[in-house]
Every structure is written in C-alpha cells, then in structure tokens.
Amino acid sequence: MEENRTRIEVVVRVRPILPEESRQGLINSRIQPETDKKSLVVKFPESKQQKRFKFDDVFDESSTQEELFARLKLNSLVKKVVEGFNATVFTYGPTGSGKTFTMEGYEYDKGLKPIIKENENIGLVPRTVKALFDEIKQSESQVEYTVNCTYIQIYNENIYDLLNPAQLTPNSPGLKMRWNKSDEFYVENLCIFPCFTYQEALSHFNSGLRNKIMASHNINSTSSRSHSIFSLNLEALDKEEGRIVSSRLQLVDLAGSEKTAMTGNEGLALKESIEINKALFTLRQVITTLAENNEAFVPYRNSKLTSLLKQSIGGNSYCLMIACISPIDTFFEDNHSTLNYAIQAGSISNIPVQNIDPKTKIIRELKKEIKRLKKELDQANSQLDFLSEIASLDRKTQKSRLQEMEKLPLKSVHIKRIRDLRKSLELSTSFEPTPVPHTAASQSRGKTEDFPLSQEVLSEKLYDSVKMIRELMAINKKLKEQNSELLSSKKNIEAEFIEIQSENQELKEKTEMLETILRDQVEQANGIKEVENLQKEKKELEWKIAQLEKENKNHSSMQVRKSEWDWKSKRTVLRDHSAKPPKVFTFDRNEGTPINSNGRSSLTPREKQFRTSFNFHKRNTSNGLSFDSQVKQEALSALSNILGYKQL
Numbered sequence: 013m014e015e016n017r018t019r020i021e022v023v024v025r026v027r028p029i030l031p032e033e034s035r036q037g038l039i040n041s042r043i044q045p046e047t048d049k050k051s052l053v054v055k056f057p058e059s060k061q062q063k064r065f066k067f068d069d070v071f072d073e074s075s076t077q078e079e080l081f082a083r084l085k086l087n088s089l090v091k092k093v094v095e096g097f098n099a100t101v102f103t104y105g106p107t108g109s110g111k112t113f114t115m116e117g118y119e120y121d122k123g124l125k126p127i128i129k130e131n132e133n134i135g136l137v138p139r140t141v142k143a144l145f146d147e148i149k150q151s152e153s154q155v156e157y158t159v160n161c162t163y164i165q166i167y168n169e170n171i172y173d174l175l176n177p178a179q180l181t182p183n184s185p186g187l188k189m190r191w192n193k194s195d196e197f198y199v200e201n202l203c204i205f206p207c208f209t210y211q212e213a214l215s216h217f218n219s220g221l222r223n224k225i226m227a228s229h230n231i232n233s234t235s236s237r238s239h240s241i242f243s244l245n246l247e248a249l250d251k252e253e254g255r256i257v258s259s260r261l262q263l264v265d266l267a268g269s270e271k272t273a274m275t276g277n278e279g280l281a282l283k284e285s286i287e288i289n290k291a292l293f294t295l296r297q298v299i300t301t302l303a304e305n306n307e308a309f310v311p312y313r314n315s316k317l318t319s320l321l322k323q324s325i326g327g328n329s330y331c332l333m334i335a336c337i338s339p340i341d342t343f344f345e346d347n348h349s350t351l352n353y354a355i356q357a358g359s360i361s362n363i364p365v366q367n368i369d370p371k372t373k374i375i376r377e378l379k380k381e382i383k384r385l386k387k388e389l390d391q392a393n394s395q396l397d398f399l400s401e402i403a404s405l406d407r408k409t410q411k412s413r414l415q416e417m418e419k420l421p422l423k424s425v426h427i428k429r430i431r432d433l434r435k436s437l438e439l440s441t442s443f444e445p446t447p448v449p450h451t452a453a454s455q456s457r458g459k460t461e462d463f464p465l466s467q468e469v470l471s472e473k474l475y476d477s478v479k480m481i482r483e484l485m486a487i488n489k490k491l492k493e494q495n496s497e498l499l500s501s502k503k504n505i506e507a508e509f510i511e512i513q514s515e516n517q518e519l520k521e522k523t524e525m526l527e528t529i530l531r532d533q534v535e536q537a538n539g540i541k542e543v544e545n546l547q548k549e550k551k552e553l554e555w556k557i558a559q560l561e562k563e564n565k566n567h568s569s570m571q572v573r574k575s576e577w578d579w580k581s582k583r584t585v586l587r588d589h590s591a592k593p594p595k596v597f598t599f600d601r602n603e604g605t606p607i608n609s610n611g612r613s614s615l616t617p618r619e620k621q622f623r624t625s626f627n628f629h630k631r632n633t634s635n636g637l638s639f640d641s642q643v644k645q646e647a648l649s650a651l652s653n654i655l656g657y658k659q660l
C-alpha cells in the first residue's frame with residue numbers, strides 16, 4: 013500500500029459584489045484579499061483590530077473561472093485520480109456566496125432550470141471532467157480505462173438519484189445508504205452511467221442539474237436546496253501487468269448555510285433551511301473534531317452528507333475545499349465563520365491510498381520477483397558457461413577472459429570469485445610449470461604456445477567452480493522456495509478474501525433480518541397500544557353501563573313505589589266515594605297490576621296496554637336476563653369483537 017499523508021488543501025474565493033447589491037448601496041469594508049494571493053485581512057472596526065487569514069490560495073473578486081481552474085492545479089489532482097487515488101473537490105460557504113457558480117458556472121432561467129452554454133464562465137465541474145478524459149487519453153497504451161458516473165442530491169436528509177427521474181417523485185423516501193467492508197458508505201441502487209467521452213459525462217451532469225431542487229429567496233434568487241455530489245468512478249486495467257486500479261473523483265456543491273431571518277424562508281423552504289443547517293452543523297463538528305484531535309470520535313454518522321464524505325475529510329482521499337465568501341458587510345458574520353472553519357479544515361490530514369485490487373497487487377509482486385529470479389538464473393548460467401569455456405582454454409586466453417568477466421555487471425560475490433580465480437591463475441604462472449607429457453595434440457599446437465595450467469591448479473579451479481555452482485544452485489533453490497512461499501501466501505490471502513466476503517454477506521443478511529424484526533416490533537408495539545386504548549375504552553363503557561344500570565334500578569324502584577302510591581290513593585278514593593262495599597285488591601309484584609278477588613286483573617285492556625309499555629324496563633327477555641342486562645351484554649360482546657377476544 014502506497015501511503016503519503018497530506019493536508020486538505022483550502023482556498024478562498026471572494027465573489028464580486030452583484031449589480032443588485034450595488035444598486036442597494038451595499039459595500040465591502042471589512043474583507044480584503046492581499047496581493048500575495050495567499051491571505052486575506054479581516055477588519056473588526058468595533059475593536060479597531062484586524063486579523064490575517066492564510067490559505068493555500070486566495071481568489072479575489074476579479075478572478076475568472078479559467079484562472080481559478082488553472083491556479084487550483086486541478087490537472088495534477090486529476091492525474092492522481094488516473095493513477096488510482098480518490099479525490100474530492102467541494103465548495104463551502106453561506107447561501108449566495110458563489111458555490112454553485114464556482115462548480116457549474118451556468119445561468120438559471122426563471123423556471124430555475126440551468127441554461128447550458130459552454131462559455132468562459134463554465135465552472136470547475138465541466139473543466140475537471142474534461143481534464144480527466146484528456147489525462148486518460150495521454151496515459152500508457154497498455155492501460156485500459158472504464159469510466160462511469162453517478163449524481164446524487166441530499167435533500168431534507170434523503171438521498172435522491174438525479175440521474176433517475178423515476179425515483180424523484182414527491183413522496184419518494186429516497187435511496188438507502190449502506191456501509192461496505194472498506195469502511196465506506198455508499199448509496200444503494202444508484203443508476204451508474206458508463207462514459208466513454210468527456211461529452212457523455214458532461215451530458216449526464218447537465219441532465220442531473222435539470223433535476224436538482226432549486227428555489228429563490230431574499231438572498232439568492234437561484235439557491236440550491238440540496239447538497240449535490242457528482243462522482244466519476246474509474247477502473248484502470250494494465251493489460252501487461254494484469255493489474256486493476258480503481259479510483260473516484262467526487263465534485264461536491266454544498267447547499268449554503270442560511271439565516272432564516274435574512275432569507276425570509278417559510279413553510280417548506282424553512283424546513284429545507286433547517287435540514288441544510290443541520291447537515292452543515294455536523295460537517296463543522298467533523299471538521300472541528302478532526303482539526304482538534306485526530307484520535308477523538310468523529311460524528312460522521314450524524315448526517316448523510318458527512319457519512320458520504322467520510323473518506324474525503326480525514327480519510328484516504330486527496331481533498332480540496334473551496335470556501336466561498338459574499339463580500340458585502342451584511343454577511344460579515346457568516347463570512348468570518350466560514351474563514352474560521354476553512355482554517356480548521358486546512359489542518360486536517362488525509363492519507364491518500366492507491367486503490368490497487370488486492371489480488372492483482374499480489375500477482376504484480378510475484379511477477380516482479382519471478383523476473384528478478386530469472387535474471388539471476390540467467391547470470392548464473394552464463395557464468396557456468398563461461399567457467400567451463402575457460403577451463404578448456406590456454407592460460408593466456410584464460411587470463412584475458414577472466415579480466416573481461418570482472419567487468420560484467422555481476423553480483424559482488426561472483427566478481428570476487430572471478431578475481432580470486434584470476435589471481436590464482438597469475439600465481440600459478442610464477443611457478444615452474446609441471447612437466448606435462450607432450451601429447452599429439454600439444455605438439456600440433458606448436459612450441460610457441462603458453463603452458464596450459466598445471467593439473468594441481470586446474471583441479472583447484474575446478475573445485476572452486478563446482479563450489480560456486482553449488483552456491484548458485486543453493487541460491488536458486490532458496491529463490492524458488494521464496495517464490496512458492498509467495499504463491500502459497502497469495503492463495504491464503506485469496507481464501508481469506510473469500511471467507512471475509514461470505515462473512516460480510518452473512519452480516520448483511522443478519523442486518524436485514526434485524527431490520528425486519530425491528531420493523532415487526534414497531535408494528536407490534538403500535539398494535540399493543542391500539543389494544544390498550546380499546547381496553548381503556550371498554551372499561552369506560554363498562555363503567556357507564558354500570559352507572560346506567562344503577563340509575564335504572566333506582567328508577568324502577570321509584571316506579572314500583574309510585575304505582576303503590578297510585579294504587580293506595582285509588583283505593584282511598586274508592587273507599588270514600590263508593591256506596592258499594594269496598595273491593596279488596598292485591599298487588600301483583602311482578603306486573604305492578606292490581607288484581608281482584610277472582611285473581612283477574614282489575615284493569616281495563618287500555619290500562620293494561622299502557623302499563624305494559626310503561627314498565628318496559630322490567631320485561632324479562634328470552635334468555636332470562638332483564639332488558640338492561642341484555643343491552644349491557646350486547647355492548648360488551650360488541651367491544652370484545654372489536655378487541656378480537658371471544659365473547660365475555
């Protein structure tokens with residue numbers, strides 16, 4: 013893994029005062045970019061003090077889009093992306109400070125749709141995308157690149173795919189964010205579009221822009237209501253080395269921080285404002301935490317924006333922050349705070365990492381090792397050939413060949429051997445040669461020929477050569493062992509990789525299962541609450557019914573007493589005014605009807621009918637319960653049915 017710690021690069025851009033602002037007589041008397049193009053001075057008239065802020069670059073009101081692109085060295089950043097490093101460029105600042113102008117550079121019509129025109133104002137996104145494709149064109153021919161793009165917006169803390177209009181419906185809950193094994197968050201089910209040319213990539217960017225949510229408020233007539241991230245994902249396959257490198261370039265236009273009193277936002281716009289400020293608050297928390305203490309817990313997960321920018325801020329990417337400033341004094345507080353956060357961001361370190369596919373990385377190292385071993389083997393073989401050739405030569409030629417061999421680019425140990433060999437050869441020439449019997453062959457070479465090496469010296473040389481061959485063979489064996497060790501470690505890593513993948517899959521499934529259980533539990537909890545409410549309602553009804561019953565009882569006893577009184581008073585009347593002997597009536601307790609001595613009712617049919625209807629509440633029902641009890645029974649059974657219980 014190639015590793016180099018690098019700071020987040022931070023630049024500041026101060027936009028010009030807009031014609032509308034000039035008309036209103038608004039001025040900038042407090043923020044002054046310095047001529048060194050690296051710092052700006054902020055004035056505090058209340059305390060008569062001023063403060064200098066230093067950045068990697070400072071762009072004043074007169075800076076053009078072209079100048080910005082050139083001075084930001086985005087060509088170099090793009091080169092890093094092509095080499096396999098991730099990179100992020102993001103704009104930060106209050107609403108109306110020029111973030112969208114810096115990134116897109118397009119004008120917007122009254123319907124808040126971009127007017128796509130390629131002129132000198134085009135922003136960093138089109139320029140950077142072009143630079144990326146140019147860089148790819150210039151890269152080595154054996155490397156094959158594939159590029160694809162995605163474009164998302166985070167609106168009201170939901171993620172939407174700007175390249176998938178079907179998903180941009182008003183009540184859409186947005187896309188889910190997931191976490192992968194490389195400690196990165198990613199958006200699930202995003203539309204990915206392959207791009208073969210700069211024009212293709214740009215046309216996807218432009219069509220995404222048309223789907224972006226924009227609105228107008230007091231400060232900015234074309235205000236972005238969401239944070240948008242345009243990503244270009246690269247994969248480079250080196251056909252010779254078989255190596256795969258992947259990387260990502262993220263171009264981020266953040267929504268601006270807003271003061272509702274100044275924007276005059278209400279209703280939906282106010283909700284948008286709150287969500288924008290919440291996400292930016294988390295971003296500031298992340299920046300402050302990282303700037304103050306790299307070891308502390310960083311609250312990336314507190315917002316979708318910071319989760320997705322995790323690797324860009326304090327992670328494994330190259331990162332460039334463009335802090336935008338609207339110069340007029342009205343926005344002084346926001347500008348001052350933006351500069352403070354920009355300073356903090358500038359002290360955060362990232363560790364950009366080249367994203368080489370782990371398998372291809374091992375293969376690449378093994379291939380390199382094999383190449384080196386082959387080279388050594390070739391050298392050893394050529395030495396062997398040389399030595400055996402030398403052994404067959406006359407002494408003079410042996411000497412000159414050994415001298416030649418010393419000049420070869422061999423390992424020092426071999427050169428030392430050759431040197432020893434030559435020295436011993438020289439030594440042997442200073443001794444009297446051992447008489448060697450003249451053979452026919454020696455006679456044919458003539459008398460002027462040098463003496464060949466003595467048997468003793470030759471056997472010594474041979475012994476040395478054999479020793480050297482053995483050593484070389486041992487080295488060769490060792491290298492082979494190392495090679496097979498590397499191969500087996502590669503296999504282990506591959507097996508481990510498969511195991512991790514299956515573990516990951518298992519974890520994913522478990523997470524999904526837990527999510528389902530959680531959802532069920534929430535639903536169950538809602539159900540229980542409903543049952544509890546109904547039970548409460550049932551109790552109240554039972555209580556009311558009991559009250560009613562009580563009242564009814566009182567009422568009926570009063571009726572009985574009233575009937576008795578009526579009857580008594582009637583009897584009194586009968587006694588007082590009838591000349592006939594008084595009739596004796598008994599009182600039927602069930603019916604409350606007076607009966608005569610024959611046991612018949614003393615009432616006329618009309619009286620009877622009246623009494624029956626008057627005493628309706630005392631009727632017995634078919635199941636032997638009183639009418640009141642039956643009403644109660646029916647109410648309770650209806651309630652039980654609602655609650656899903658059996659009849660009480």
Ligand SMILES: Nc1ncnc2c1ncn2[C@@H]1O[C@H](COP(=O)(O)OP(=O)(O)OP(=O)(O)O)[C@@H](O)[C@H]1O
Nearest residue numbers: 027107108109110111112113232234235236267268
């Ligand atoms: N460098 C510049 N030169 C000329 N005009 C600019 C420049 N920067 C910004 N503007 C203009 O200022 C206005 C506000 O800029 P812009 O919409 O880019 O702000 P913003 O920071 O993206 O705001 P928001 O956060 O509300 O989306 C626009 O009309 C834009 O054209």
